[in-house]
Amino acid sequence: MDSLETYSNISLRLLQRLPGAQVAPLMEAALRDLRQAVPFDAGWWGWARIHEDRAVILSSALMALPGRFRHDWQARIAGCDPLARHLTRHPRVPALYDRLADRPDSPVAAFAGDYGIRHVMRGIGRPDPNRPHLFLSLYRKGDAAPAWNAAEIALFARVVPLLDSAVQHCDLSCNAGKAYDEMFMDLEPGGTVLARSPRSIDTLRSFFPDWQDGGVVPRRYLSRFTRLGRHRIRKLGLVIEVAPAALRGERIDIRCVEVRREGPRDLLSPKELQVAQLLAGGDCTGRIAERLGKSPHTVRNQVQSIYGKLGISSRAELGAIFR
Numbered sequence: 001m002d003s004l005e006t007y008s009n010i011s012l013r014l015l016q017r018l019p020g021a022q023v024a025p026l027m028e029a030a031l032r033d034l035r036q037a038v039p040f041d042a043g044w045w046g047w048a049r050i051h052e053d054r055a056v057i058l059s060s061a062l063m064a065l066p067g068r069f070r071h072d073w074q075a076r077i078a079g080c081d082p083l084a085r086h087l088t089r090h091p092r093v094p095a096l097y098d099r100l101a102d103r104p105d106s107p108v109a110a111f112a113g114d115y116g117i118r119h120v121m122r123g124i125g126r127p128d129p130n131r132p133h134l135f136l137s138l139y140r141k142g143d144a145a146p147a148w149n150a151a152e153i154a155l156f157a158r159v160v161p162l163l164d165s166a167v168q169h170c171d172l173s174c175n176a177g178k179a180y181d182e183m184f185m186d187l188e189p190g191g192t193v194l195a196r197s198p199r200s201i202d203t204l205r206s207f208f209p210d211w212q213d214g215g216v217v218p219r220r221y222l223s224r225f226t227r228l229g230r231h232r233i234r235k236l237g238l239v240i241e242v243a244p245a246a247l248r249g250e251r252i253d254i255r256c257v258e259v260r261r262e263g264p265r266d267l268l269s270p271k272e273l274q275v276a277q278l279l280a281g282g283d284c285t286g287r288i289a290e291r292l293g294k295s296p297h298t299v300r301n302q303v304q305s306i307y308g309k310l311g312i313s314s315r316a317e318l319g320a321i322f323r
Helices: 003-017 023-037 068-076 082-089 107-114 150-175 198-207 219-226 270-280 285-292 296-310 315-321
Strands: 042-050 055-063 095-098 117-124 133-141 181-186 193-195 229-233 238-244 254-261
Touching (some): 219 229
Antiparallel strands (some): 181 193, 181 254
16 A cells, blocks of 8 residues: 555545544544554654754653653653754654664663664644644664655655644534633643643633643642542632543543633532533423432422522523523
8 A cells, every 4th residue: 555545544534533533532543544554663642842952742642652751751852852953944854763873872862772762753743833733753663673764754744734633623623512622731740731722721821821831730720630520719710620531552641621610500519400400401390309319308409509509599590591
């Protein structure tokens, strides 16, 4: 199968998977397709700011690499990454690295050797000064590993921008009709967060005026952004819901985060919310009691509590909130 045919097949499958897709599973499937045409032993993808002398990884997922890889890379070679230098000058041309062609005393060679890596190929999505780059790094391990051939490099150069476009569309499709934005966040102790849309950035800035894309959440609120579940910051009127975005069989440090302003519904407990939704939908207290297996007396008490918390006195007002 030639490069053009492989690219066409990957494009077609991306389009088929895209409607309603989430980014992590979409990338997992796309890389599985790519691996058949461009064999590799391990991979690393995510979002980064690429500078002339360094790369700053904001959020990422590892494939067939140990969890310490990213932290080790950040500590040892993030500030002297030759691939970053190449990509700032030639963003559309994949950056290549061969450990055995490098100086033995090079920090990059030492790092690659520690992980058994011989060849690296890295590409970035379409350059955009207003947002971080999508990056993808592929690795071949072992001193006998073959170099990337011309067809593999050409295919990789075409696929990375394709994945970048798919991810951007995926973000929009995931958020269509929802009251929040999907974001991806790095679970480093430092609390770096990468927002994936302008609306997410605006939302965070409204709560944290000094926050910039790829910025750091104030430490006193960090646990709310990293701990799975639904959290309220009452002082700020902010609701944060954190869910896992795990890839099957892979190590990943990305979480799906919903950030929105606190609304009337957030004042209710889960049980009260259930009753309120049924009541707003037209059910009477007797019907709600029957559906939920509760006594009518319990439901009436919950309705009173709901009205009190929401500051309303009628079902019509409740319906307006849940409309």
